[in-house]
Amino acid sequence: MIVIDWGTSSFRAYRLAEDGSVRERREAPLGILQLKGPHFAGALESQVGHWEAEDDGPVLMSGMIGSRQGWAEAPYVECPAGADDIVGRLMPVEWRKRKLWIVPGLVDRTRGVPDVMRGEETQLFGVLETLGQGSHLVCLPGTHSKWVRVENGRIAGFRTHMTGEVFAVLKQHSILGRLMSIGADDDAAFGEGMVRASEAGGLLHHLFGVRTRGLFEEVPATSLASYLSGLLIGHELAQEADGTARVVHVLGAPQLAPLYARALARSGREAVILDADAAVIGLYRLARNLPRKNV
């Protein structure tokens, strides 16, 4: 079978054996921001057309390819949701006179203002069996960090924090970036930012302190980005430190997961880093019961 993790900025395809093992993989900078409307089919053709010619297994895609700006909008499935709910709502699209399938995103409406994910649900399905029964808290750090409550193999609900994007825009476009210069990650400055996040005043006030601590040279210019990162991640963690979960499972890119794991340890919680290849496993689990090409 062919499974594809197709996001905003990248395209990652995997040709899988019956048992889910990866036989071949392709990666290209063909995210949905790079491609315009009618070009999705052509991009798929160029990347995996030769696989599909030889393989009669299902083709399944997840990520922003199912968004309004993607190939076709796959409406969000409501939480709580398990893999079965998602499988029942896979969205078919026509390609090469056959069907291929898009994984819908999830919406959490349990807290009033809706929260959404698209792509992360597939990564989560890749770790549900590892997590097992009971209640678990999973953190998927990133541009938009997700904090997910998993209960007995189902996604009960989640919350998104714009931590990564706020960090990037403040560094690039605000007055805070002007005092920063390039430097190695500074773990001590990151820790000072986390401590600051636990103090009074609120985030909008703490942000100004990034400037003043730079102005008075209390934090070197090369460490200000680490201080800002610790401040923002500290604010994120403080909101998710509800005390019900002793262990936090971290599922993220190899650069980011250890940073969050250390931040969790600093705030007195145990972090377990999960397999970052979870998206492929999740796609396999969702795809394995889909019909073959000629069925």
Place this chain on the structure above:
Amino acid sequence: MIVIDWGTSSFRAYRLAEDGSVRERREAPLGILQLKGPHFAGALESQVGHWEAEDDGPVLMSGMIGSRQGWAEAPYVECPAGADDIVGRLMPVEWRKRKLWIVPGLVDRTRGVPDVMRGEETQLFGVLETLGQGSHLVCLPGTHSKWVRVENGRIAGFRTHMTGEVFAVLKQHSILGRLMSIGADDDAAFGEGMVRASEAGGLLHHLFGVRTRGLFEEVPATSLASYLSGLLIGHELAQEADGTARVVHVLGAPQLAPLYARALARSGREAVILDADAAVIGLYRLARNLPRKNV
């Protein structure tokens, strides 16, 4: 006398009579970001040289002209500070073979991480007499909002919130801006943002809700900027709602002061809008005891 409010993006000069009344005024887009190092004297020459030739009164400047990027760095005076402390630390610079004076900024070190202002202290000196004795809370909304505790005619301490700048960079450079379209201010959406700010989840989470409420068309695209504004100002006000001040005095630009006054009213507090020309009055009060040109 000649007094000048010289900030990051604008230059405003006033020729004052002995009693502080404004005889003439000039305004130019000659902020310190527009001018480079050695050009301050020339800019002053071109703008007010003819006034100075006829007038032997003192020349006093305040604002970012006293910063590291300005004409000369006037070191910060520590809080608590009154007008006398500032007058004692006015920074002289040479111009046309005479002295002119720069108002130093203030630093508040009473809460650990330092906080600073430069220019706002002069506006505050313009309203101290109006406020009178006792304890007062003054809010100066803006790119970097200041919340100032005034006690018996002195500036006891203050806190800055980056509300205005965070609003601008998120609107222009983050994913939140992509769903927004231009529309009139929407007071109802602003109010919904303020309510959201009082709920659980924290600012980084609430920001993502600007996107989801737009995605699900719960808030129209033309009102999303008002919703974001209410959310950010709501978070700012929540931090300053310490309950010790029943009345908040608002000192700001004519567009912004009424917005904050309405936000304060929504959060159950009384707002009094102060004279926005406070900078000129403050400059007059600081300048009136300075020596004349030939003394």
